[in-house]
Amino acid sequence: MHKLMLVDNDPERSDSLESALHEAGYKNTIRITPDANLLAAVRSHQPDIILIDMQSPDRDTLESLRTVSKEMPKPIVFFAEQSDLDTTRAAISAGVSAYIVDDLPGKRLKSVLEVAIARFQEHQKLREELEDYKGRLQDRKDVDKAKGILMQHRNLSEEEAYQLLRKMAMDRNMKIGEAARNFVAAMALLGG
Template sequence: MKSVLVCDDEPIIRMSLKNKLRELGFDEIRECGDGEQAVETALATMPDIVILDVSMPKKDGITAARDIRRRLKIPIILLTACCDAATVKRAKESGIGGFLAKPFREQDLWPAIELACAHADEVENLKEEVEDLKETLESRKVIEKAKGVLMRNQGLSEPEAFRRMQKLAMDKRKSMRQIAEAILLTES
């Protein structure tokens, strides 16, 4: 099941988008007419994708998109009649996955959705990789410190200290980082 939230203050545009989205296989289509309602609806229903008009009452589409992206890691497409540099810059900083120019052409909707979804997936994968790399780096720092403690306190060479930590990790069924942290705790 694919779900989408369409938010535009013009009912005729919402209707046109809904018809095309049904053709594209979206079976759950929610709609609203202002930015505040878009944020509330998105957070309550967690759609697969959001299409927002830039100019809306109560909260503009870019601000609404930023608020949604803070909580949900879903693709967002902006629908806009003006693609000036300032709007594009704000959209880019808010994590927008694509633009549809008004009046939108139906044949442009599917590629915009596909690209926005691919972009959102890529960004999330990169964020996960960065977090994994940070964790690996932190683990290595802790392991290196613990190795240094073993080398200093027990007169071991670097390979011997590393092997001792490896053996402890296997014997105790713990990670190298857990063993290193325990060594550092006994040191302090």
């Protein structure tokens, strides 16, 4: 069962939303106010989902969301009573997974949360894939640079330089990209 963190400064509205959450099957809810340190609360309570219910996101709230999204990414659902295009864009940019304007969705609450979680998970998967591709691209650049140095200084063919790097990586129990970076750094220290 998901643990939810409800951020709201209106006790009546919070009670109403928490009741709707209980009816939707979400029984584990932590409530905090918008003036609380959101990142500290997320670290402390480790919620699976963050729900924010307020009139409209202010700059401090958006900055807190941006920090949470960067440090401890979570699906974030924002219920706003009013909004405009710039505010909606700012909320999405700050890491909000679902931005609902107007009344609480009532019977649709569970599906709104499920969609927000699914969108968040897909976004995280894409982010991880992008980081993996960036890492592999950097490894490839570093290997090419190390091969070039070996080819120039040891008068090796490209294949011989690659095999030497590969052996160096295997002997040191490293990935070839890491071995290439170490080699390039060592050559730079030696002035080569």
